[in-house]
Amino acid sequence: MNTMPEKIIIFDTTLRDGEQSPGATLNIDEKLTIAKQLARLGVDVIEAGFAFTSSGDFEAVSKIAQTVGTDNGPVICSLARARQDDINAAAAAIKPAAKGRIHTFIATSNIHLEHKLKKTKAEVLAIAREMVAYAKTFTTDVEFSPEDAGRSDPEFLYEVLEAVIAAGATTVNIPDTVGYTTPSEFGAIIKGIKDNVPNIDKAIISVHGHNDLGLAVANFLEAVKNGARQLECTINGIGERAGNAALEELVMALHVRRQYFNPFLGRPVDSEAPLTNIDTRQIYKTSRQVSNLTGMLVQPNKAIVGANAFAHESGIHQDGVLKNKLTYEIMDAQLIGLTENLIVLGKHSGRNAFRTRLKELGFELSETELNKAFVRFKEVADKKKEISDWDLEAIVNDEIQQAPDLFRLELVQVSCGDQARPTATVTLRTPEGEELTDAAIGTGPVDAVYKAINRVVDMPNQLIEFSVQSVTAGIDAIGEVTIRLQHQGRVYSGHAANTDIIVASAQAYVNAMNRLCYALQKNKEQQQVSRQ
Ligand code: KIV
Ligand code: ZN
Numbered sequence: 001m002n003t004m005p006e007k008i009i010i011f012d013t014t015l016r017d018g019e020q021s022p023g024a025t026l027n028i029d030e031k032l033t034i035a036k037q038l039a040r041l042g043v044d045v046i047e048a049g050f051a052f053t054s055s056g057d058f059e060a061v062s063k064i065a066q067t068v069g070t071d072n073g074p075v076i077c078s079l080a081r082a083r084q085d086d087i088n089a090a091a092a093a094i095k096p097a098a099k100g101r102i103h104t105f106i107a108t109s110n111i112h113l114e115h116k117l118k119k120t121k122a123e124v125l126a127i128a129r130e131m132v133a134y135a136k137t138f139t140t141d142v143e144f145s146p147e148d149a150g151r152s153d154p155e156f157l158y159e160v161l162e163a164v165i166a167a168g169a170t171t172v173n174i175p176d177t178v179g180y181t182t183p184s185e186f187g188a189i190i191k192g193i194k195d196n197v198p199n200i201d202k203a204i205i206s207v208h209g210h211n212d213l214g215l216a217v218a219n220f221l222e223a224v225k226n227g228a229r230q231l232e233c234t235i236n237g238i239g240e241r242a243g244n245a246a247l248e249e250l251v252m253a254l255h256v257r258r259q260y261f262n263p264f265l266g267r268p269v270d271s272e273a274p275l276t277n278i279d280t281r282q283i284y285k286t287s288r289q290v291s292n293l294t295g296m297l298v299q300p301n302k303a304i305v306g307a308n309a310f311a312h313e314s315g316i317h318q319d320g321v322l323k324n325k326l327t328y329e330i331m332d333a334q335l336i337g338l339t340e341n342l343i344v345l346g347k348h349s350g351r352n353a354f355r356t357r358l359k360e361l362g363f364e365l366s367e368t369e370l371n372k373a374f375v376r377f378k379e380v381a382d383k384k385k386e387i388s389d390w391d392l393e394a395i396v397n398d399e400i401q402q403a404p405d406l407f408r409l410e411l412v413q414v415s416c417g418d419q420a421r422p423t424a425t426v427t428l429r430t431p432e433g434e435e436l437t438d439a440a441i442g443t444g445p446v447d448a449v450y451k452a453i454n455r456v457v458d459m460p461n462q463l464i465e466f467s468v469q470s471v472t473a474g475i476d477a478i479g480e481v482t483i484r485l486q487h488q489g490r491v492y493s494g495h496a497a498n499t500d501i502i503v504a505s506a507q508a509y510v511n512a513m514n515r516l517c518y519a520l521q522k523n524k525e526q527q528q529v530s531r532q
Contacts (some may be wrong), residue, residue: 003203003205003229004227004266006265006267006273008224008231008254008276009045009204009206009229010043010045010231010250010267010276010278011043011044011047011230011231012041012043012046012247013233013244014034014231014234014235015031015035015038015048016048016049017047017208017232018238018244019049019233019400020239021243022490023295023296024238024295025054025296025493025513026042026293026294028059028063029215029340030186030293031048031060031064032063032064032067034290034293035064035068036070036364037285038235039068039073040286041286042276042282043074043277044075044277045074045075045101045230046064046068046074046076046145047078048060048065048076048077048078048094049061050078050080050364051086051089051090052081052090053143054522055526056421058089061090061093062092062095064076065095065096069094069098069100070103071098073097073495075097076100077094077100078096078101078102079105080102080104080105080108080135081106082105082131083131083484086104087102087104087131088143090103091138092334093188100139100141100144101139102139102141102143103136103143104142104145104147105145105147105173105175105322107124107148108124108148108149108152108157109147109151109153110153111148111150111151112148113454125159125160127324128146128163128374129163129164129167130167133168136367139479140168140169141171142170142171143169143173143206143209144164144172144173145175145499146160147161147170147175147177148178149174149189150174150176150177150180150185150519151178154189154192154526158192158196159382161203162197165197165199165202165203168204170494171203171204171230172203172205172207173195173230174189174193175205175209176208176209176216179210179212179213180213180240181209181215182213182219183215184222185226186209186219186220187223190207190222190223190226190227191226193205193227202375205223205230207230207232209245210240210244211241211243211245212241212497214242216243217245217250218505219245220233220250221222221254225261230359231245234246234247236248236287236290236291236298236302237249238290240295243254248287248304248305248336249303249304251278251283252331254337255274255275255276255335256331257409257458258274262275280337281334281335281337281338281523283304284305285393285452286488287304287305292374292495294486294493295495297482308393310329310333310338312328322501325450337391344387344388344389345357345386345387346381346385347382347385349387354370354374357392358370358373361389364398365396365400369399373396376395376398377392380395380478385476388472390472391471394471394497395472397497405459406431406517407456407510407514409426409427409436409506410427410429411426411427411437412427414445416445416448422441422444422447423439423440423441423442424442424448424451425437425438425439426441426449426453426456426506428453428457428510430457436456439452440452440455449502449505450463450505450509453509453510453513457517459487459517460488461485461487461492461516463483465482465483466482467483468481468504469482471497477499478497479498479499479500480494481496481505481507482494482508483512485509485513490519492519493511494508494513494514496508
C-alpha cells in the first residue's frame with residue numbers, strides 16, 4: 001500500500017459525524033440520496049454511519065454499501081467503538097460493499113481515560129491493539145482513531161499508534177475531538193507522529209477535527225503540509241457542536257492554492273494535476289441537497305457555498321469585477337457548479353424536456369421519483385410562468401425529500417389581513433388513513449396554521465427556528481421554509497418548498513412532526529426489544 005499517495009484522500013463523514021448535529025437526523029432514504037450524491041462528487045470514502053447504535057443506522061450503512069459501494073464506487077465505512085459487538089455490527093453492515101472499511105476508536109487523553117473510560121493507559125493500549133486485530137479478521141481496510149488525540153500525551157499517542165499499526169491498522173486518524181488545537185500545534189502533532197512512530201510508513205495518516213474555535217480547516221491544511229494524506233470532513237461543515245472541517249473549503253483551498261501545496265506532496269510547484277478526486281462542479285448541488293435534507297441552513301457569508309460567496313456589493317468591487325473578474329475573484333463560480341440561473345422550462349414543457357434537463361443538472365431519479373417530481377413541476381408551472389434551474393432543483397429536492405410519510409397534509413386554508421383575525425383550517429390524513437380537520441386563530445397566518453396542526457396532532461413541541469428563503473427573485477418565486485422544533489431536548493427539522501409560503505410552512509411543520517413521530521416510534525420499538 002502506498003501510504004504517501006500523490007492525492008489527498010477525501011473521507012466524508014456527513015452521514016455519521018454530520019448527522020450528529022442537533023436536528024440533522026436523516027432517514028434511510030435521505031441517507032441513500034446523499035450517499036449517491038457524495039459518490040457523484042467523487043469522495044474516496046463515505047463514513048455511512050455507526051452501525052451498532054440503532055437498527056436504522058445499521059440498515060442505512062448496509063443499504064449504502066449495497067447500492068453505492070460498487071467496484072468503482074467509494075469505500076464504505078462504518079464507525080465502531082473498540083468493542084467486539086460494535087465491530088461485529090460494523091462488519092456485517094459494510095459486508096455488501098466492494099470495498100468496506102471498519103473505523104474503530106477509543107480515547108487516549110488523560111481526561112477521557114480518567115473521567116469517561118476509567119481505564120489505565122495500559123488497558124487502553126491493550127484494547128486498541130486487540131480490537132484492531134479483531135476488526136482485521138473481517139476486512140483488510142481498518143482505520144483506528146485515538147479519540148481526543150489533540151489533548152493526548154504525545155508519548156502515549158505514539159505508543160498506541162505503533163501498536164495498532166502493528167496489529168493491522170491501514171489508516172491512523174488523528175482527531176482534534178474538541179476543536180482545541182491551533183494550526184501550528186496540530187501540524188506539530190502530525191510531524192511528531194511521523195518522526196516518532198517507527199512503523200508510520202505502513203499506514204496513511206488521516207485527520208479529523210471539530211470547529212469549536214473556527215480552526216478546523218486551517219488545522220487540516222497545516223496537517224497536509226506535515227504529512228497527513230486523508231482528510232475527514234463534512235458537507236457545509238455540519239457536525240457535533242460547531243461542526244467538522246468543511247469539505248468544500250478544504251477541497252477548494254487545495255485546488256485554488258495548488259501551487260502552494262504541490263511541493264508538500266512532492267510535486268513540481270506548477271503542476272496542474274488535481275490534488276483530490278473531487279469533481280468540484282458538484283459542490284454547490286451537494287451543499288444544497290445536504291442543507292435541504294438536514295434542515296441545517298448555510299449562512300449567507302459561508303465560504304464557497306454561502307449565498308454571498310460570489311456576490312459583490314460595493315461599487316468599487318463591482319466596477320473592478322466588470323473590468324476584470326480577477327480583480328476581486330480568486331475562483332470562478334462555475335468551478336463549484338454555480339451555473340447561471342437560466343430560464344429553462346415553462347408550463348408547456350413536456351416530460352422529456354423535464355427529464356433531460358434534470359439529467360443535465362446531474363439528478364438521477366427513479367421512474368417513481370421522476371413521476372412525482374413531474375406532477376409537482378406541472379403544479380408549479382401553472383402558477384409560475386418560467387421555471388429556472390434553481391426552481392427545478394428546489395422542486396426535485398423537495399419531492400425526493402423523504403420525511404417519513406406518517407401524517408399527510410391534505411388541505412391548508414387561511415384567512416388573514418389587517419382587518420381580520422388570522423384563522424387557519426387544516427386537514428391531515430393520519431397514518432391509519434383517517435382524515436382529520438381542525439381550525440385555529442393565531443397571531444399571524446403561520447401561527448394559526450401551526451396551532452391548527454397542533455390541534456390535530458397531539459405532540460407537544462417548541463418551535464425554535466423558522467426561516468423563509470426565496471429560491472429566485474420575483475413575485476412568483478418559490479419559497480423554501482426550514483423549521484426546527486424541539487421535543488424533550490431533541491431537535492427535529494423540516495423543510496418544504498412551494499410558491500405559496502403558507503403551504504410551504506405547513507408542509508415543513510408536518511415534515512418535522514413526522515420526523516418526531518418516527519423517532520418516538522423507533523424509541524418505543526427499541527425499548528420493547530431491550531425488554532425482551
Ligand atoms: O471527533 C471525534 O473524535 C470522532 C471520532 C470518533 C473520530 O468523531
Ligand atoms: Zn468527530
